[in-house]
Amino acid sequence: MSARRLRRRFVSGLMTTLVAMLSFVAVLALALILGYLVAKGASSLDWSFFVKNPVPAGQAGGGVANAIVGTVIIVGFAALIGLPIGIGTGLYLAEYGSGRLGWIVRFVADVLNGTPSIVVGIFAWTWLVKPMGHFSALAGSVALAALMVPMIARTTEEMVRLVPHSLREAALALGYPRWRTSLRVVARTALAGILTSCLVGVARIAGETAPLLFTALGNLNFSTSVLQPMQTLSLQVFTYATGPFDEWHRLAWAAALVLMALVLLLSLSARWALRSRHGAAR
Amino acid sequence: MEPVVAPAPRGHALRGTNVGDRLYRGALTALALMLPLLLLTLVGELLLSAWPAIRRFGGPFLWTSVWDPVAGVFGAAPMIFGTLASSLLALLLAVPLALGVAIYLTEFAPKWLRQPVAFLVELLAAIPSVVYGLWGIFVLIPFLRTYIVPPLRAALGWTPFLSGVFYGNSLLAGGVILAIMIVPYIAAVSREVLLAVPASQREAALGMGATRWEAVWTAVVPYGRAGLIGAVILGLGRALGETMAVTMLIGNRHDIGLSVLQPAYTMAAAIANEFSEATTNLYLSALFEVGLILFVITVAVNGLARLLIWRVARGTAVGSRAL
Numbered sequence: 164m165s166a167r168r169l170r171r172r173f174v175s176g177l178m179t180t181l182v183a184m185l186s187f188v189a190v191l192a193l194a195l196i197l198g199y200l201v202a203k204g205a206s207s208l209d210w211s212f213f214v215k216n217p218v219p220a221g222q223a224g225g226g227v228a229n230a231i232v233g234t235v236i237i238v239g240f241a242a243l244i245g246l247p248i249g250i251g252t253g254l255y256l257a258e259y260g261s262g263r264l265g266w267i268v269r270f271v272a273d274v275l276n277g278t279p280s281i282v283v284g285i286f287a288w289t290w291l292v293k294p295m296g297h298f299s300a301l302a303g304s305v306a307l308a309a310l311m312v313p314m315i316a317r318t319t320e321e322m323v324r325l326v327p328h329s330l331r332e333a334a335l336a337l338g339y340p341r342w343r344t345s346l347r348v349v350a351r352t353a354l355a356g357i358l359t360s361c362l363v364g365v366a367r368i369a370g371e372t373a374p375l376l377f378t379a380l381g382n383l384n385f386s387t388s389v390l391q392p393m394q395t396l397s398l399q400v401f402t403y404a405t406g407p408f409d410e411w412h413r414l415a416w417a418a419a420l421v422l423m424a425l426v427l428l429l430s431l432s433a434r435w436a437l438r439s440r441h442g443a444a445r
Numbered sequence: 446m447e448p449v450v451a452p453a454p455r456g457h458a459l460r461g462t463n464v465g466d467r468l469y470r471g472a473l474t475a476l477a478l479m480l481p482l483l484l485l486t487l488v489g490e491l492l493l494s495a496w497p498a499i500r501r502f503g504g505p506f507l508w509t510s511v512w513d514p515v516a517g518v519f520g521a522a523p524m525i526f527g528t529l530a531s532s533l534l535a536l537l538l539a540v541p542l543a544l545g546v547a548i549y550l551t552e553f554a555p556k557w558l559r560q561p562v563a564f565l566v567e568l569l570a571a572i573p574s575v576v577y578g579l580w581g582i583f584v585l586i587p588f589l590r591t592y593i594v595p596p597l598r599a600a601l602g603w604t605p606f607l608s609g610v611f612y613g614n615s616l617l618a619g620g621v622i623l624a625i626m627i628v629p630y631i632a633a634v635s636r637e638v639l640l641a642v643p644a645s646q647r648e649a650a651l652g653m654g655a656t657r658w659e660a661v662w663t664a665v666v667p668y669g670r671a672g673l674i675g676a677v678i679l680g681l682g683r684a685l686g687e688t689m690a691v692t693m694l695i696g697n698r699h700d701i702g703l704s705v706l707q708p709a710y711t712m713a714a715a716i717a718n719e720f721s722e723a724t725t726n727l728y729l730s731a732l733f734e735v736g737l738i739l740f741v742i743t744v745a746v747n748g749l750a751r752l753l754i755w756r757v758a759r760g761t762a763v764g765s766r767a768l
Contacts, residue, residue, distance in 0.1 A: 171656050171659065172656055174656070174658060175656035175657050175658035175659065176658075178658040178662075179549075179553050179657065179658060181545065182545040182546070182548045182549035182552075182553060183549050183553065183554070184545075185541065185542050185545025185546055185549065186545065186546045186549045186550065186554070186562055186566075188542060189542060189543075189546050189565075189566050189569070189628055189632070190562060190565045190566065192569065192625050192628075193565055193566070193568055193569050193572075195580075195584070196569075196572060196576070196577070196580050199580060199583075199584050200576070200580070203583075247476070248476050248479055251472070251473050251476030251477065252473075252476050252477045252479070252480060254473055255473035255474060255476065255477035256477065258473065259470060259473065259474070264474070264477070264478075265477075267481060268477045268478075268480055268481060271480045271481045271483075271484045272480055273747070273751055274484060274744055274747065274748070275480065275483065275484060276747075277682050277686070277743055277744065277746075277747030278487075278686070278740060278743060278744070279685070279686025279687070279688065279713055279739055279740070279743055280686070280688065281686070281688040281713045281716050281717055281736070281739075282487075282491070282686070282716075282736050282739060282740045283487070284716075285491075285494075285716060285720060285732070285733065285736050286486075286487045286490055286491065288720075289490045289494055290486070290490060309483060312479075312480065312483075313480060316477075316480065340463045340465050340466050341463070341466045341469070341470075342463075342465045342466050342468070342469030342470075343465070345469065346469075366571060367571075369573075370571075370572075370573025370574070370575065370576070371573070371574075372573070372574060372575040372688075372689045373574070373688035373689055373713070373717060376717055376720070376721070377720055377721055397573060397575045397689075400575045400576065400578075400579055401575050401578070401689060401693070404575075404578060404579040404582055404583075404693065405582075405693060412583065415579055416579065416583075419575070419576045419579050422573060422575075422576065423572065423573070423576055426571055426572070426573060427568075427571065430568070430571045434564075
């Protein structure tokens with residue numbers, strides 16, 4: 164074998180090893196992040212962590228009950244606002260989206276998808292917080308919904324487009340009006356896909372912090388009023404991680420672990436929903 | 446035999462004048478119109494709120510560095526610089542990593558390994574930004590301080606990029622965390638682009654005696670170049686607008702410096718930190734202008750990325766050679 168050929172084979176082997184190692188590094192980063200979350204957070208997860216509210220700074224103990232409830236409420240309201248609009252827009256794009264308006268909506272959704280969440284946050288502030296005169300969980304929900312809609316619209320569209328055309332034609336040929344075809348045949352067939360896109364959307368906003376800084380603001384006390392400031396896990400992690408107390412840092416890791424578990428649960432169930440019905444589609 | 450005569454179709458059903466159809470279409474259209482409406486109000490509100498600052502400072506807002514809320518003088522140059530610098534640093538680290546992942550997963554990895562590894566890398570995108578920030582403060586920064594900065598200093602300490610004392614929160618810490626955060630996006634899109642490259646490209650190269658790496662590097666990657674560049678720019682768009690993790694790690698100092706070991710600032714971080722303490726209307730307005738600039742930059746960057754990816758995703762890779 165000539166030296167040149169040897170060198171080429173060597174380079175090929177070297178680069179193959181290199182890209183394999185790079186993949187390993189990427190997976191290692193994930194393992195390190197999740198590993199540290201569990202290692203540093205798991206030991207603080209006890210009963211009082213889930214049922215108690217934060218104690219004044221500097222004291223030991225306390226929990227994040229208010230943040231857990233707040234996260235559920237804020238994300239729940241965001242889903243309530245965002246899901247119908249997102250799914251409806253997605254259906255529109257898939258069913259009637261071939262014209263100019265469809266093009267515009269698609270383009271706008273892509274623009275909004277790339278908009279930094281902090282910009283959406285200050286927008287929600289001018290729109291809701293400023294006129295109302297005070298911070299509120301509702302403003303936070305609206306900001307999160309605005310982040311969620313474009314993403315759900317685009318993924319729903321893709322999922323609905325996966326439905327074979329023959330199915331729609333069959334329903335129309337049987338005399339179904341378009342709207343019933345769309346809802347009872349097309350949307351129903353794509354249900355697993357639509358559910359997936361919803362779960363992905365909720366998973367993405369559940370961990371958001373930036374849009375909540377000037378809307379939901381955070382709250383040291385337990386509050387369930389959506390017109391008042393409210394705490395979320397993400398805001399809690401931010402406050403505790405950047406604070407000066409060791410006790411706070413300990414709680415930050417625990418809260419982050421809970422938040423991560425919540426987001427992972429949503430992401431994984433999204434995958435599962437898709438796989439259980441669409442096994443081969445993706 | 447009697448010829449079978451189909452009942453005359455109800456004309457209105459075919460022409461879509463069915464009341465239900467019209468209602469359905471109207472409802473969906475109304476929902477779909479909310480997105481453009483949202484974008485319009487968003488841009489309008491940003492412009493309106495930023496207007497006092499735009500009128501007061503004009504163009505120099507972009508290239509002056511004084512940020513003095515007390516005197517009411519604002520210049521956003523340090524944060525614009527910091528945003529670009531931290532994002533570029535992130536790209537520098539993330540692009541080789543993400544491309545490596547994409548190439549390995551599409552070309553070299555054993556079949557059984559591809560799906561799980563792709564899934565794990567994508568999971569990086571699911572981690573909330575604030576969790577990255579937490580991890581960065583307590584794991585990444587100590588790691589950088591102990592294992593990365595001393596040898597870097599020893600080797601390249603004479604360059605302006607590594608001067609000064611390393612306290613932890615710095616451009617370097619912000620850039621590294623951003624790099625980890627954008628890897629899944631770049632890797633996922635790159636992987637799709639590489640998967641879209643026809644097998645004939647590889648086969649032709651291999652048939653001419655290329656090694657496997659040569660086939661990838663000379664036949665597959667160039668074919669998908671436009672899409673790969675699109676993937677990288679998409680990652681850049683993500684990095685530019687990222688807020689929480691960067692805010693927690695970059696040090697938040699209004700300064701323009703070449704050293705990656707020094708604290709810096711980004712536009713998103715400035716809004717996150719200062720918005721709630723902006724006491725004067727002008728201060729608030731200046732922050733809105735920062736938000737507007739950030740918005741315009743990310744829209745431009747994302748638009749460019751999508752344009753490039755679309756060209757490839759149509760399957761023909763039109764124009765990839767032109768780039």
